[in-house]
Amino acid sequence: MRLLLLEDDPILGEGLRDYLRVEGHVVDWFTRLDDVKGLANEPYDALLVDWQLPDGSGLDWVRSLRERDIRTPALMLTARDLVHERVGALDSGLDDYLVKPFAPEELVARIRAVLRRASGSAGPRKRIGDVEIDLAARAAFVDGVRVDLTAREWTVLEALVHRAGRIVPKSDLESLMLGFEGELSSNALEVYVSAIRRKLRPQLIETVRGLGYRVNA
Numbered sequence: 001m002r003l004l005l006l007e008d009d010p011i012l013g014e015g016l017r018d019y020l021r022v023e024g025h026v027v028d029w030f031t032r033l034d035d036v037k038g039l040a041n042e043p044y045d046a047l048l049v050d051w052q053l054p055d056g057s058g059l060d061w062v063r064s065l066r067e068r069d070i071r072t073p074a075l076m077l078t079a080r081d082l083v084h085e086r087v088g089a090l091d092s093g094l095d096d097y098l099v100k101p102f103a104p105e106e107l108v109a110r111i112r113a114v115l116r117r118a119s120g121s122a123g124p125r126k127r128i129g130d131v132e133i134d135l136a137a138r139a140a141f142v143d144g145v146r147v148d149l150t151a152r153e154w155t156v157l158e159a160l161v162h163r164a165g166r167i168v169p170k171s172d173l174e175s176l177m178l179g180f181e182g183e184l185s186s187n188a189l190e191v192y193v194s195a196i197r198r199k200l201r202p203q204l205i206e207t208v209r210g211l212g213y214r215v216n217a
């Protein structure tokens with residue numbers, strides 16, 4: 001998953017970024033609202049947002065996204081724990097609310113739960129033909145037999161599965177794989193898609209010529 005983390009506490013921000021990266025996720029960490037104002041259309045799987053930031057309110061930023069019909073799942077990370085604050089934040093467009101301090105394992109589980117709801121999936125496992133994908137375990141199975149994928153192959157598959165039924169442009173897939181931290185060679189994405197098809201099923205990922213790729217749920 002590609003995650004945007006908006007957290008001004010340097011110790012917490014660095015700790016969460018490093019933990020999430022070890023878990024295999026791409027994390028873009030920012031400390032101020034000014035840093036993210038131009039990122040509304042960047043492809044993210046989820047937004048992790050602190051409420052009170054040095055230059056404004058993370059909640060107000062999420063509200064502004066919802067007013068523009070940007071539906072990227074958003075989780076509030078905050079020390080505010082009054083009932084009316086939680087209710088108000090959730091009613092403003094937040095998908096979940098986590099009170100500090102919290103265990104990073106719980107944060108990851110909540111992200112998975114929010115993404116399942118966003119994709120319309122009841123559980124962590126998604127079946128496409130005879131391929132089963134366990135998003136919680138980060139594992140793929142063909143006819144019940146586990147198939148090993150590299151970290152990059154899994155990132156591509158996960159991004160497509162979370163957006164099942166939708167065409168994902170090549171540029172978005174590349175951003176979801178790397179964030180702002182690197183570049184891929186010109187044909188790297190095609191190599192990863194080809195490897196996934198070979199290991200799982202050729203028909204699993206559809207190429208929509210001139211537009212991108214799609215997994216049909």
